[in-house]
Amino acid sequence: MQIKSSRFNLKKSFGLFGGLVLFFLIIFFGNLEPGHPEVTYTLAIALLMAIWWITEIVPLAVTALIPVVLFPILGVMDGKDVSSTYFNHVIFLFIGGFIVAIAMQKWNLHRRIALKILMYTGISPARILLGFMLSTAFLSMWISNTATTMMMVPILLSIIQKLEENIERQKLGKYAAGLFLGVAYSASIGGIATLVGTPPNLSFIRIFQIMFPNAPAISFANWFAFAMPISILLFLVTWVLLYYMYRPKEKTLSSIDKSAFKNEYKNLGPISYEERIILIDFIALAFLWIFRSDITLGSFKMPGWANIFSNPSFLNDGTVAIGMSVLLFFIPSKKEHAKKLMNWNDTKDIPWHIVLLFGGGFALASGFKESGLSLWFGTQLSWVVSIHPILIILTIALMMTFLTELTSNVATTEMLLPVLAGLSISTHTNPLLFMIPATLSASMAFMLPVATPPNAIIFGTGRISIIDMAKTGFILNIIGAIIITLATYYLGSYIFGIDTSIFPAWAN
Numbered sequence: 025m026q027i028k029s030s031r032f033n034l035k036k037s038f039g040l041f042g043g044l045v046l047f048f049l050i051i052f053f054g055n056l057e058p059g060h061p062e063v064t065y066t067l068a069i070a071l072l073m074a075i076w077w078i079t080e081i082v083p084l085a086v087t088a089l090i091p092v093v094l095f096p097i098l099g100v101m102d103g104k105d106v107s108s109t110y111f112n113h114v115i116f117l118f119i120g121g122f123i124v125a126i127a128m129q130k131w132n133l134h135r136r137i138a139l140k141i142l143m144y145t146g147i148s149p150a151r152i153l154l155g156f157m158l159s160t161a162f163l164s165m166w167i168s169n170t171a172t173t174m175m176m177v178p179i180l181l182s183i184i185q186k187l188e189e190n191i192e193r194q195k196l197g198k199y200a201a202g203l204f205l206g207v208a209y210s211a212s213i214g215g216i217a218t219l220v221g222t223p224p225n226l227s228f229i230r231i232f233q234i235m236f237p238n239a240p241a242i243s244f245a246n247w248f249a250f251a252m253p254i255s256i257l258l259f260l261v262t263w264v265l266l267y268y269m270y271r272p273k274e275k276t277l278s279s280i281d282k283s284a285f286k287n288e289y290k291n292l293g294p295i296s297y298e299e300r301i302i303l304i305d306f307i308a309l310a311f312l313w314i315f316r317s318d319i320t321l322g323s324f325k326m327p328g329w330a331n332i333f334s335n336p337s338f339l340n341d342g343t344v345a346i347g348m349s350v351l352l353f354f355i356p357s358k359k360e361h362a363k364k365l366m367n368w369n370d371t372k373d374i375p376w377h378i379v380l381l382f383g384g385g386f387a388l389a390s391g392f393k394e395s396g397l398s399l400w401f402g403t404q405l406s407w408v409v410s411i412h413p414i415l416i417i418l419t420i421a422l423m424m425t426f427l428t429e430l431t432s433n434v435a436t437t438e439m440l441l442p443v444l445a446g447l448s449i450s451t452h453t454n455p456l457l458f459m460i461p462a463t464l465s466a467s468m469a470f471m472l473p474v475a476t477p478p479n480a481i482i483f484g485t486g487r488i489s490i491i492d493m494a495k496t497g498f499i500l501n502i503i504g505a506i507i508i509t510l511a512t513y514y515l516g517s518y519i520f521g522i523d524t525s526i527f528p529a530w531a532n
Contacts, residue, residue: 039079088384110383113342120345121220161214202270385438398446424465470497
């Protein structure tokens, strides 16, 4: 314990002093772009934030506030402009979506949904694994992967304990490990399917808009049409891989109680008035997100509902999220202990530190653009123009996948997306070809407990070893990078209208 503490303190000391030393060395001795010191200053600030984010000498949200102070002092950006990057429609999309998720958890609707799915999937080893993975993936499309995993683990533990009443723990251990891995992995895989499913997706939407303000907006529907097939394919690959790696012996689960899930569901009692209202609100929110803007697939075009208003462009996914979440504060509850379905005290569960972390990334992206640092990076990497785009995409996907095994996926995404934007400009490549795979790959870290909260949560149960997680995760990391690369190059070109031979005018 003492050794671990010493290593932790050494890491913190290195992060604090190493970051500051590097910062001042670049400030006083660096000169990336003669006549434009702001380029050098932005790099110094970015590296300081990167080191402090990686070593976590202070909370990530605190490091995210550095641009508010240093950008104005060093002349990179005006203080008013920096401050305005910390709150925007993407932040409201996150807050609104999270409020609805909190309401589902408050009234236990998420548990009812999960158990209902498990009841339908069946009781064979493959189907039980499918049921837990399907429940987790679906919920993590709308609820944070951390909250989803925290909810699913107790259900899984109760089922495993029931099985252990008839089966020796040693015989069940391997299969149990596969079930826990299935929950953790499907939480990450399901999250990429929607804009609100995982923080890197939201970071991408805003940073893309900052770097390319004239680019066509990427709506909830666009992203869903692109990312959902990737999520489904990764889900199926993971399910098959986990089943064949961790399946039990043929008759190990023959004594399972077929009514196990049904009894768990029955214990919830009949669906309450509150659950019904929240379910309606949740379905309406998803519907309004998906069909807000026009859906265009080839020659087919479905007009979005926003067109009924005189200024449809004024409405965005953040508007919808806040509108549907605010309703829950007005609708009365029939329970004696609660006057409304939601009250302000419930919002304490919103991860406000993530809101600040988003803001810091958006501010950093703005600094990269305004100072010209992103273009400088792109110029330095312009030699990659001779490499086929599909190899560049694969390299980006692998780099992000393995980098986020050790670092915050949000912080890493927000650090590298502006660099990739600059690279795309210097190589005259559509920015989406580089930025999208980086965003998706940030959620594909499956090897280590520290990589994502879901991995850490299942590791904390003591039912799985690091070796099992590492060997299984490594295979999935590679498979994930390949699938993301091919999907971006082929499916992405169709969904987002990317022509690899044309540099879009909006990217100039």
